Amino acid sequence: xxxxxxxxxxxxxxxxxxxxxxxxxxxxxxxxxxxxxxxxxxxxxxxxxxxxxxxxxxxxxxxxxxxxxxxxxxxxxxxxxxxxxxxxxxxxxxxxxxxxxxxxxxxxxxxxxxxxxxxxxxxxxxxxxxxxxxxxxxxxxxxxxxxxxxxxxxxxxxxxxxxxxxxxxxxxxxxxxxxxxxxxxxxxxxxxxxxxxxxxxxxxxxxxxxxxxxxxxxxxxxxxxxxxxxxxxxxxxxxxxxxxxxxxxxxxxxxxxxxxxxxxxxxxxxxxxxxxxxxxxxxxxxxxxxxxxxxxxxxxxxxxxxxxxxxxxxxxxxxxxx
Numbered sequence: 659x660x661x662x663x664x665x666x667x668x669x670x671x672x673x674x675x676x677x678x679x680x681x682x683x684x685x686x687x688x689x690x691x692x693x694x695x696x697x698x699x700x701x702x703x704x705x706x707x708x709x710x711x712x713x714x715x716x717x718x719x720x721x722x723x724x725x726x727x728x729x730x731x732x733x734x735x736x737x738x739x740x741x742x743x744x745x746x747x748x749x750x751x752x753x754x755x756x757x758x759x760x761x762x763x764x765x766x767x768x769x770x771x772x773x774x775x776x777x778x779x780x781x782x783x784x785x786x787x788x789x790x791x792x793x794x795x796x797x798x799x800x801x802x803x804x805x806x807x808x809x810x811x812x813x814x815x816x817x818x819x820x821x822x823x824x825x826x827x828x829x830x831x832x833x834x835x836x837x838x839x840x841x842x843x844x845x846x847x848x849x850x851x852x853x854x855x856x857x858x859x860x861x862x863x864x865x866x867x868x869x870x871x872x873x874x875x876x877x878x879x880x881x882x883x884x885x886x887x888x889x890x891x892x893x894x895x896x897x898x899x900x901x902x903x904x905x906x907x908x909x910x911x912x913x914x915x916x917x918x919x920x921x922x923x924x925x926x927x928x929x930x931x932x933x934x935x936x937x938x939x940x941x942x943x944x945x946x947x948x949x950x951x952x953x954x955x956x957x958x959x960x961x962x963x964x965x966x967x968x969x970x971x972x973x974x975x976x977x978x979x980x
Contacts, residue, residue, distance in 0.1 A: 673704040673776065674823065675752030678729075679742040680760035681712040685721035687761045687867065692725045694763035694865070699770045706752050708732060709760075712742040740834035740841045743819070747833065750826070757820045761867055765789070767796045768861040772823055775800060775857050782806070782853035785822045789862040797860045806853030810910035814917055814957060815850065817842045820864055828852045838888040844895065847914045851907050882929045886939070889922050894946060916952050919943065920963050923973075924980070933977045940973065 676695050680688060688709075695707055707729040711718065713736030719726065734745055743757060754776060758764065772784045781803055802809075809815075819842045832848055834841045850856065893915055900911040923943075926936050943949035951964040966972045 670703060672706040672752045674700065674754045674756055674773070675706040675708060675746075675750035675826070676756050676758055677743060677746030677750060678707060678709045678758045678760050679712060679739055679746070680709055680714060680718065681736070681739075681742070682714050682716075683760045685718050688718055689722055689725065691758060691760050691763055692722065692729065694766065695758065696725070696728055697766045698764065699766075699773060702728070706730070706750060708746050708750055710734065710742040710746045710749075712736050712738070738836060740836040740838070744833045744836070747826075747829065753826060754823050755826050755829075756823050758864075759820060761869055762820065763792075763865040763867065765793045765863055765865050767794050768863040771796050771861045772859060772863050775859065776823060779803065779855070779857055781855040781857045782825045782828045783822050783850065783856045784824075785816070785856060785858045786861045786863040788816075788818060788821050788864045788866045790866050790868055791862075792865055793862040795862065800857050800859040802857040803855035804858075806850035806856045807907050807910045809856050809858075810847065810850055810914060811906070815847060815914055817846045819845055819849075820866075824849060824853070835892075838891070839885050840889055840892065843889065843918060844892045847896065847911060848899070851903075851910065886922070886926060886929070889918070889925070890939070890942070893918050893922060893948065897946065897948065912952070913954070913956060915948070916954065916956065917960065919948050920951055920960055920967075923949075923967055924963065927973075927976050927980050931977055933974050936973055936977060937970065 678691060678695075692707065692709070695705070698705070709729050709731045711731065711733040713734060717733070719731065730749070732745060732749060734742065746757075747755065768786070772786050775781065775784050783806065817840075828849060830852065832845070832852070834845050838844075896911060896915050896918070900908050900915060903911060923936075923940065926939050930936065940949055950968055951960070953964070955961055966976060
């Protein structure tokens, strides 16, 4: 592991640590990412940027020379996104944490609104929106605070860990599971269960820049099988966890498990269009008590999908039309 820091030692704790995870991203995107953080309404002493290089093929330091004075650079052996984020968590010192993928950016005006919510309300989490556009709009209102458990009981959760600022102490020993896809689906609900004060805003604060070579665009059979397997395993672990929780927390996590199970079945259909694969995986869900989906009116989409998926005929029909 290589660490390079130009921050003076002994400085006070920054308000927000930005953990930027980097792996073989075009350096012009990395520079734009860092610039978007530097443009925020945070003084140097209230901002910490950690660039976690997850063993990229080429060291990016020569390409970001003008930004090096503003960040801590840590290079590690390649271990995947979860491993890089976990290292950032261990190395950061801010009161709050924001994850940023190196090919994305923060929309300054909207994100400054989120920073103001942190400053004035001292929440455990500020939940905002991701967008695929550069957005300059700023909302004037917000909702909350509300307990994370209560929020989960009444709302579908947006899982991306880049979609919120959170208090570092809320983590306790929670970390990302390494070596899996869709690690946010396991991490985020557990974090929300730990939060006493969640504030939500319509701010489109995170600019997600789509790339054709992104992992989310992979479509080979092996990758699809791995994606489905990892999602199934996350659902099973969360289901086991829910059984050990008090009533309110259990109900909150059960809703999330049901939503993830619905998404899982939908993705089996969309990614494979194979009725045999679908029935095999549905049988597996059934053996674990996860299917049929629970009869709750979580959302209209959930209710309609549950009804359509109850029978083999309905599932076969969805394989043909979705």
